[in-house]
Amino acid sequence: MKKTIIALIITTMLLSLAPTMVTADQTSDTFTITVQGEYLYIEITPDTWDIGLVSMGSSTYSNTTGPYFTADTSDTNVNIDLKLQITNQGSDWSAATSGNGPGADTYRLNASSDNWVTEYQIVTASPTTIATNIPPTQNQTFDLRFDAPTSTSTGDQQTITITATLIKH
Amino acid sequence: MNMKKTILIILLYLFSTITTQVVALTGFGPAEMFTSNQKNTEIIGNATLLNKDNIAKYGIFQLIMPYTNKDTYQIIPSEIGHARVVCNNCGYEMQRNEAIPGYKYGDPLNGTCPKCGSHDLTFYTIIPRDEFEQLSIQPSGNFHLQKIAPHTWKTVEKISPNGCCNINILYNAKNSYIPENFGKHWEVHLRATTATDEQQFIMGGIDMRLLIDFKFPLFIQLLDKPEKGKNFTVKITYGPPDKKWMKTPPTPVTVDFNGIKKQIDRNGTATFTYPQTRGDYTYKITATGKEYLTATQTIQAQPPKDNTYLLKLTFIIIILCGVIISSRYLYSFLRK
Numbered sequence: 275m276k277k278t279i280i281a282l283i284i285t286t287m288l289l290s291l292a293p294t295m296v297t298a299d300q301t302s303d304t305f306t307i308t309v310q311g312e313y314l315y316i317e318i319t320p321d322t323w324d325i326g327l328v329s330m331g332s333s334t335y336s337n338t339t340g341p342y343f344t345a346d347t348s349d350t351n352v353n354i355d356l357k358l359q360i361t362n363q364g365s366d367w368s369a370a371t372s373g374n375g376p377g378a379d380t381y382r383l384n385a386s387s388d389n390w391v392t393e394y395q396i397v398t399a400s401p402t403t404i405a406t407n408i409p410p411t412q413n414q415t416f417d418l419r420f421d422a423p424t425s426t427s428t429g430d431q432q433t434i435t436i437t438a439t440l441i442k443h
Numbered sequence: 444m445n446m447k448k449t450i451l452i453i454l455l456y457l458f459s460t461i462t463t464q465v466v467a468l469t470g471f472g473p474a475e476m477f478t479s480n481q482k483n484t485e486i487i488g489n490a491t492l493l494n495k496d497n498i499a500k501y502g503i504f505q506l507i508m509p510y511t512n513k514d515t516y517q518i519i520p521s522e523i524g525h526a527r528v529v530c531n532n533c534g535y536e537m538q539r540n541e542a543i544p545g546y547k548y549g550d551p552l553n554g555t556c557p558k559c560g561s562h563d564l565t566f567y568t569i570i571p572r573d574e575f576e577q578l579s580i581q582p583s584g585n586f587h588l589q590k591i592a593p594h595t596w597k598t599v600e601k602i603s604p605n606g607c608c609n610i611n612i613l614y615n616a617k618n619s620y621i622p623e624n625f626g627k628h629w630e631v632h633l634r635a636t637t638a639t640d641e642q643q644f645i646m647g648g649i650d651m652r653l654l655i656d657f658k659f660p661l662f663i664q665l666l667d668k669p670e671k672g673k674n675f676t677v678k679i680t681y682g683p684p685d686k687k688w689m690k691t692p693p694t695p696v697t698v699d700f701n702g703i704k705k706q707i708d709r710n711g712t713a714t715f716t717y718p719q720t721r722g723d724y725t726y727k728i729t730a731t732g733k734e735y736l737t738a739t740q741t742i743q744a745q746p747p748k749d750n751t752y753l754l755k756l757t758f759i760i761i762i763l764c765g766v767i768i769s770s771r772y773l774y775s776f777l778r779k
Contacts, residue, residue, distance in 0.1 A: 312474035315495070318647040343645065352474050355525065361646065372519070399512040400519050401650070406538075434644065439634060441650040442474040443538070 315349035316440045328422045331376070336418040345414045345438060353443040354408050356416070357401035358385050358394075362435035366428040372397050375421065382421040383434070387414060396436065407443045468495040471635040471649035475527075475536075479656040480616035482684070482736050488612040489583055490651060492602070492635045499601035500637040502586070502608045506594040507632040507650070508575050516572055520548035526568070527630050527652055528554065532561035539566065567654055570629035574657075577615045578631060584609040602637065612653065620659060620683030626694070626734045627657045660684055661696065661730045661738035666712065671744045672719035679711045679730050679738075696732035717744055 320343070323336055336343065345356055360383060363369040370382040372395060386393040387405040394402045396418075408414050418436075470493035478487045492502045507513070510522040524540040535558040539546050542554030542564055552566040570578075580596055582588050586608045587599040602608050612633065636648030659681045667675040679696050680689035691711035697704050698713040705713040707730075718726070723743060730738045 311472065313470060313472040314474050314649045314651075315468075315470040315493075316647045316649055317468045317495075318645050321646075322644050345647075349470070357650065399514060400510070400522060401507075403522060403525055406525070435646060436644065437634075437636065437646045437648055439636075439648040439650045441632070442652060 310351065312352045312442065313350070314352070314354065314440050314442065315347065316438070317346040318438050319344050319346065323418065325420055328420070330422055330426065331424050332422050334420045334422070336420075342415045342417055343438075345416070345440065347408065347413060347440060348411050350440065351410050353410065354440045355403050355443050356387070356405040356408060356414050357403050357439045357441060358396045358416075359401040359437050359439070360396055360398045360434065361437045362433065363398050364432035364434050366430060367423060367426070367432050369398050369434075370395070370421075372399065376423050378425045379423050379427055381423050383436070384419045384421070385416050386419075387416040390417070390419075393419070401437075401439060469493065469635065469637045469647055469649060470495055471651060473651065475652040475654065476612075477654045477656070478612075479658045479736070480614050480619065482660055485613040485615050486611045487614045487655070488653065490610055490612065490633065490635070492608045492610070492637070494602040494604060494606055494608075494637050496637065497604045498639065499603050499606075500639055502598040502602050503591075503634075503636045503638055503648075504580050504588070504596045504610060505592075505634040505636075506575070506578050506580070507634055508569060508572070509630055509632045509650075511569055518548060518569065523548050523569075526566070527654055528567065529565045529654075530556035530559060530561055531563040531565055532556065533559040535559065542566075565628050567628045567630040570631050570655065574614075574616075574619055574624070574629065575631065577619065579613045579615075580610045580633070581613060582609070583611045614655070616657075619657070624657045625659060629655045629657065631655065656734070658734055658736045660736040661692070661732065662686065662689060663698075663728055663730055663738050663740045665742065668745045669717045669742055671717055674714050674716050676712050676714045677728060677730075679707050679713070681735055692732060692735065694732060694734050696730055696735065699727075699729045699731070701726045 325334055328334055347354060360369045364381075367379050367381055370376055370380050374382075376382045383396045384393045385396050385402070385404045394404045396402055404416055405414050472491055476488045476490070481487055492504070494500050494502070508516065510526060511518055524546050525538050528537050528539055528542040529535070530537070533556060535556055537557065539552075539554070541557055543550060543552070553562065554564050554566075555562055556564060578594075580588065582598075586602070588596040588610070589599055591597045598608055631653040632650045633653050634648050634650045636646050638646060660683075662680045662682065664678045664680065665675065666678055669675040677698060677700075679692060679698060681692050682689040691709075692707065696707045696711075698707060698715075700715040701718065703715060705715070707713050718724075725741050725743045728740045728742060
């Protein structure tokens, strides 16, 4: 009797394993692949800086007269670098070339992304990298400094355009 | 008078345009593109600009020779350290400053992958101006583009809010197949911005790294007539498409015949066995290599020689000769 019960228990155990053995014999299975493309997205706020009245040879910081600029990269999914370039230097004044300071009818624009621990001159000739390896979704702030010309030949209003670009690090 | 003028000019107005809208809500993809010149088309890639703002905007595209002065084309030493480097061992992407810590312009391009420690790196360099001038873009959808400045195009129509504009990137490499370009890796940037009709202080944009590997086409030449069940040899060469010159590839090329892959030897040859089949089938030979444009050729075994036909031809010729000789003898006999 005892032997019969033991035999029944063993048989039940073996039968309970049967479905597992069938699963193991399966020759195919499905699995899901997820993939996402790299993309870049930029939103810069604000888009204006009303410097106002400046005296010759003076310096004006954007964060003291107005805003910090923010490059909102919250929708970007790769590490990025931030670059700035002067794409319109004004009708009568021109931007100082790389390594040079302000002069007659010539201003200088510098930028910093770390409270002026390091600063970079922004020029017309090429984009200047001001922040590197910014992690995805992290917004990047930066400040600008306008060094006015030492003298001027015009009293007309000058309008400058800067292009800020992101690039995959 | 001069003093008065000086006082007047000391006080100046410097205004930027005052607008309240957010400057840039721009998306551009892909973030980076690895490509090469192509064999039968100038299109080497395509990209999409998204206007994610709530107002319609123009799309502006500009091809840029990175890390150089746009007027003089001279390299900017402080920027060249951001040029792309790729590890050929693990595929990790980095910049020169990371591959060569403390890199200064002019230093030899010998670096180490910070991820796997490999020294097998590809350094992308600035594209030569001659090649840069061969790059352009064209619309690939419903938009029209107008060239507004050298290497710069603007959409004729505004891109609607949340709309997108697709473009093709073109490289006319017709005159670029010169030996100096062999195995070169170049970096170009394609900048995309969106703009309204109003002038803005800051425009936002995205630069896409366009990484071009210049490749020469491969050519396949059969050294033997392929016959069923017999070996035949192919010779692989590379050169310009017009075959003005052809050389043996100095870097690895793999030849694939009917699923069998072999690497070419130092003479540029590889030998295969043609399958023995009752039917006459065609087979593809494909030659590929990292520095080359792939070549493909379809081959079929030569039909067996028709010996009966040759015998018949020989027989007819002999008969004809016999007839001519006999008629000459007959003619001379009759004259006598």
